[in-house]
Amino acid sequence: MPKKLSELEALALAALTRMGPDAYGVTIREEIARGTGRSVSTGSLYKAIHRLEERGLVRFEIGEPTPERGGRAKKHVLLAPAGRRALEASARRFRWVVGGLQADGSTG
Amino acid sequence: MSGRPPPGWASRIVSLLTRRSERDFVLGDLEEEFRARARRTGRLRATLVYLAEGLRIPFTLGPGGSASDLLSGLSGDLRGVGRTVRGSPGLVAAIVLTIGVGVGSATSVFTVVRGILLEPLDFDEPDRVVALWGETPDYPRAPLTVGDYNVLADDAQPFASVAASWGNTALLLGGANPEQLSVGWVTPEYFDLLGIAPVVGGGLDPELESGLLLSHDLWVRRYGADPDVVGRVVDLGGASMTVVGVLPDDRNPNLAAFGGDRTDYDAWRLQPPGWTEGDDRSVGWLRATARLRDGVTVARAQAEIDALMRRVNETVTERDGGVDLRVNVIPARDDLVKSMGRTLWILFGAVCGVLLIAASNVAHLLLGRVEIRRREMAVRRALGGSRARLVRQLLVESGALAMAGGAAGVALAWGTVELLLRMAPPDLPRVESIVLNDTVLAFALVATGATALLFGLVPALRGTRSDPADALADHRSTADRGHQRFSRAIVVAQVALSLPLLAGTGLMVRSLAGLTAVDLGFARERVVTFAVELPDWGASDAEAAARMRDVERGVAGVPGVRAIGFANRVPLGGGLYTGTVRSARMAASDDEPREASVRYVSPGYFSALDARILAGRAFTTTDSLDVALLDEVAARRLFPETRDLHDVVGETVEVAAIGQDPYRARVVGVTGPMRQATVDEPPVETVFLPMYPRAGQQNFRYGVVGVDRDAAAAVPAIREAVRRAAPGAVLARVRTMDELVDRSLAARRFSLTVMLLFGGVATLLAAIGLHGVVAYSVRRRARETGIRVAIGARPRELLNATVGSTGLLVLGGIALGVVPAVVVGRGLGSLLFEVQPADPRTLLASAAFMLVVGLASTWVPARRILRTDPVETLRR
Numbered sequence: 001m002p003k004k005l006s007e008l009e010a011l012a013l014a015a016l017t018r019m020g021p022d023a024y025g026v027t028i029r030e031e032i033a034r035g036t037g038r039s040v041s042t043g044s045l046y047k048a049i050h051r052l053e054e055r056g057l058v059r060f061e062i063g064e065p066t067p068e069r070g071g072r073a074k075k076h077v078l079l080a081p082a083g084r085r086a087l088e089a090s091a092r093r094f095r096w097v098v099g100g101l102q103a104d105g106s107t108g
Numbered sequence: 109m110s111g112r113p114p115p116g117w118a119s120r121i122v123s124l125l126t127r128r129s130e131r132d133f134v135l136g137d138l139e140e141e142f143r144a145r146a147r148r149t150g151r152l153r154a155t156l157v158y159l160a161e162g163l164r165i166p167f168t169l170g171p172g173g174s175a176s177d178l179l180s181g182l183s184g185d186l187r188g189v190g191r192t193v194r195g196s197p198g199l200v201a202a203i204v205l206t207i208g209v210g211v212g213s214a215t216s217v218f219t220v221v222r223g224i225l226l227e228p229l230d231f232d233e234p235d236r237v238v239a240l241w242g243e244t245p246d247y248p249r250a251p252l253t254v255g256d257y258n259v260l261a262d263d264a265q266p267f268a269s270v271a272a273s274w275g276n277t278a279l280l281l282g283g284a285n286p287e288q289l290s291v292g293w294v295t296p297e298y299f300d301l302l303g304i305a306p307v308v309g310g311g312l313d314p315e316l317e318s319g320l321l322l323s324h325d326l327w328v329r330r331y332g333a334d335p336d337v338v339g340r341v342v343d344l345g346g347a348s349m350t351v352v353g354v355l356p357d358d359r360n361p362n363l364a365a366f367g368g369d370r371t372d373y374d375a376w377r378l379q380p381p382g383w384t385e386g387d388d389r390s391v392g393w394l395r396a397t398a399r400l401r402d403g404v405t406v407a408r409a410q411a412e413i414d415a416l417m418r419r420v421n422e423t424v425t426e427r428d429g430g431v432d433l434r435v436n437v438i439p440a441r442d443d444l445v446k447s448m449g450r451t452l453w454i455l456f457g458a459v460c461g462v463l464l465i466a467a468s469n470v471a472h473l474l475l476g477r478v479e480i481r482r483r484e485m486a487v488r489r490a491l492g493g494s495r496a497r498l499v500r501q502l503l504v505e506s507g508a509l510a511m512a513g514g515a516a517g518v519a520l521a522w523g524t525v526e527l528l529l530r531m532a533p534p535d536l537p538r539v540e541s542i543v544l545n546d547t548v549l550a551f552a553l554v555a556t557g558a559t560a561l562l563f564g565l566v567p568a569l570r571g572t573r574s575d576p577a578d579a580l581a582d583h584r585s586t587a588d589r590g591h592q593r594f595s596r597a598i599v600v601a602q603v604a605l606s607l608p609l610l611a612g613t614g615l616m617v618r619s620l621a622g623l624t625a626v627d628l629g630f631a632r633e634r635v636v637t638f639a640v641e642l643p644d645w646g647a648s649d650a651e652a653a654a655r656m657r658d659v660e661r662g663v664a665g666v667p668g669v670r671a672i673g674f675a676n677r678v679p680l681g682g683g684l685y686t687g688t689v690r691s692a693r694m695a696a697s698d699d700e701p702r703e704a705s706v707r708y709v710s711p712g713y714f715s716a717l718d719a720r721i722l723a724g725r726a727f728t729t730t731d732s733l734d735v736a737l738l739d740e741v742a743a744r745r746l747f748p749e750t751r752d753l754h755d756v757v758g759e760t761v762e763v764a765a766i767g768q769d770p771y772r773a774r775v776v777g778v779t780g781p782m783r784q785a786t787v788d789e790p791p792v793e794t795v796f797l798p799m800y801p802r803a804g805q806q807n808f809r810y811g812v813v814g815v816d817r818d819a820a821a822a823v824p825a826i827r828e829a830v831r832r833a834a835p836g837a838v839l840a841r842v843r844t845m846d847e848l849v850d851r852s853l854a855a856r857r858f859s860l861t862v863m864l865l866f867g868g869v870a871t872l873l874a875a876i877g878l879h880g881v882v883a884y885s886v887r888r889r890a891r892e893t894g895i896r897v898a899i900g901a902r903p904r905e906l907l908n909a910t911v912g913s914t915g916l917l918v919l920g921g922i923a924l925g926v927v928p929a930v931v932v933g934r935g936l937g938s939l940l941f942e943v944q945p946a947d948p949r950t951l952l953a954s955a956a957f958m959l960v961v962g963l964a965s966t967w968v969p970a971r972r973i974l975r976t977d978p979v980e981t982l983r984r
Binding site: 024025026041042043044046047050065068069070072073074075 | 113119130132133134135136137138139140141143161164165166167168169
């Protein structure tokens with residue numbers, strides 16, 4: 001069951017764990033940039049979020065239109081329980097990867 | 109609310125690029141960020157970032173809505189095309205090649221048509237520039253007299269400005285080798301009228317009568333494109349002239365020359381103002397050009413000029429060419445192109461026939477395939493595919509094949525145009541405009557597209573038409589009938605389209621054969637001609653004659669030279685020189701003198717040309733002014749009562765060369781008729797006068813040398829002999845008589861080659877098409893044939909029946925093609941020589957050829973019927 005997450009998908013999920021219900025395109029990208037220094041394009045993020053939604057790891061909620069957005073609505077992204085589990089599985093794998101390294105970065 | 113939204117055009121672009129389902133959210137995000145960034149760093153940067161983000165969307169999220177569907181659909185279709193190519197490479201190659209040939213042929217002829225007929229001349233507003241030619245009963249296209257020119261220049265309302273030109277040759281001395289130049293003499297308004305300004309230096313100014321304007325070609329060739337040439341003093345024809353400027357390379361101020369060879373002038377100068385003053389009407393020599401006033405059409409200008417000339421003619425008592433002069437207003441481009449227009453368009457129509465034949469061949473090929481794929485199509489439709497989608501797939505396939513064929517066609521057209529240009533007759537106008545430019549490529553694209561639709565649509569619609577259930581059942585016979593109708597139509601159409609080209613080829617072959625056999629009245633081979641210029645011919649006629657005799661003696665000494673003479677014009681060399689002549693009796697009864705060609709010749713002229721003297725003698729060195737020779741045509745016209753030409757010798761005639769007073773001369777000889785002007789025109793009346801007594805007054809002096817072996821090989825020795833005999837002599841226009849004859853026939857040869865090329869292509873394609881039709885038919889009916897053989901039919905009879913029925917189709921096509929063939933024949937117009945456009949023998953021969961080709965193309969694939977093994981076919 002635990003299929004592999006792409007790096008961007010993992011980052012998106014990670015951002016969502018830190019964010020509340022106000023998470024949507026703009027804010028998720030800001031969070032990722034703040035946490036990793038990596039700037040993600042709108043298109044890539046939306047694609048990643050779509051894949052997550054298809055796999056049931058997140059769900060959407062359409063928000064209110066605002067004038068800032070030229071009268072367009074926001075698409076809020078909420079972390080689903082399956083998404084949390086997938087992220088944890090991914091984190092476990094990553095800890096094993098890192099575990100071979102000593103605290104000071106050396107191996108052996 | 110803070111700030112303004114992103115620019116409308118930017119959001120439209122991004123909107124197009126975004127998938128519909130996400131569009132609102134993505135655009136909203138981007139706008140939010142835009143506003144925030146605009147506040148921080150300004151609208152410009154914010155817009156840039158907005159666009160950058162937007163442009164990445166298709167590569168990440170995926171392309172926009174319907175575009176996305178279309179793209180994925182098309183990529184599927186294109187993959188299908190790839191499968192087709194891999195699956196049947198032979199078929200694809202045949203299709204691409206056939207389209208290539210069709211599109212290539214049409215495109216190459218279009219290139220020629222565009223360059224010559226469609227492309228506007230490179231003046232300012234070229235449609236407003238017209239040529240003004242005089243028309244008299246004797247001469248349909250004559251230069252104007254000074255008197256008439258001034259009437260047009262002063263009183264003509266429809267023209268904003270009028271100018272005139274004239275040309276001669278002169279020797280250019282100074283600097284490198286002396287060179288004989290063609291010089292254009294113009295009135296001051298000439299270049300302004302055309303809107304051509306010098307690219308270096310200034311134009312011709314009436315203040316400086318000795319100013320000289322160089323052609324671009326001369327400037328590069330002789331002065332190495334040196335800008336300092338302006339101000340240089342040169343010796344032209346014995347006069348000191350100052351170079352004032354150089355004309356641009358890309359604008360051609362040479363409008364149609366008159367009387368033979370088209371000359372591009374090497375240099376231009378002003379006519380002395382006195383030349384165009386007054387109302388002299390004794391000689392027509394001005395080539396007039398005018399620019400129409402704004403808003404005046406050619407038709408209206410013509411009407412006004414007609415009225416004007418009617419008024420003028422009433423006051424004119426005497427004029428070169430006659431009292432009834434009509435002035436024709438002809439758009440400059442049409443004048444340049446003359447009668448070629450109709451011929452070219454007809455040729456173009458014929459070659460579109462080639463394109464149609466190619467397209468129908470391909471249609472037939474694809475139709476066969478569609479039959480095979482009918483089941484596949486039916487299954488897909490049964491599973492829910494829309495007919496539109498299937499048709500689209502087939503059209504994409506056709507489109508891809510057509511594109512490949514079109515590209516091949518453009519390459520082919522390029523090669524063909526190069527070939528045509530190489531073979532083009534030297535007087536083909538506007539050769540420099542015949543290039544493959546954007547217009548031509550656009551035409552190729554349209555031709556390819558039309559072809560694709562033609563051969564793609566019919567099979568696509570037929571293949572996807574039937575009800576899926578119906579098609580899955582094996583209804584081969586119904587499909588066959590429709591296919592058969594189409595095949596039969598194709599055969600008839602292709603034959604009908606090929607016949608005109610074949611007939612045209614036949615007509616040209618006969619014309620050229622006739623021309624090659626025509627009796628010129630002088631030797632076609634082993635004659636060399638040249639123009640010779642000396643810086644100084646001496647102060648009198650006697651001195652000039654002495655120099656001529658020096659040259660003659662020098663050349664006569666060259667081994668292999670039979671005879672040499674001088675003349676003021678060379679037969680077939682272009683250039684008119686006319687006058688009038690009448691017999692003493694006609695003068696007595698005040699009859700109108702007859703227009704005749706006037707030739708000043710030296711004694712050796714006739715033997716050099718191997719021209720026949722039918723009565724009397726040629727000139728001798730002692731002959732003075734008052735003798736003349738007539739050609740047979742003139743002799744018979746002037747003395748209609750005499751039977752025997754010998755009786756004409758001794759008669760007196762009154763001769764007046766152009767611009768000169770009439771005087772009496774005694775006829776000392778009669779020559780055979782000579783085709784002085786062109787090979788195809790009948791000989792005109794000619795009167796020969798002795799050259800030596802007028803040697804110093806000639807504008808042109810041509811040497812004519814008869815040799816006893818190959819003319820071309822004799823040229824270097826002759827050149828050398830002339831140089832030795834007359835130091836400082838410059839030879840120009842050195843041409844052998846066969847070259848002159850070839851040049852005279854060049855236009856026809858060219859047409860013949862073109863017709864032969866495209867006629868051959870058309871016939872070949874039609875033969876291939878016919879072959880394909882019959883082969884397919886035989887294959888499809890193999891089962892039926894097998895049955896019939898099994899129950900007792902003889903294969904040979906079945907074969908004959910097939911050949912017979914196809915033969916009927918070919919005959920039908922021939923019948924349909926007769927009328928277009930006559931149209932093409934008419935289109936060839938003046939190119940035909942001694943053969944009618946609807947010549948029955950040619951039509952019959954073309955029809956017979958087509959029939960033979962058709963029957964052969966049928967018989968080859970139909971032979972398979974003979975090998976029918978009923979057991980085999982029934983088993984399958």
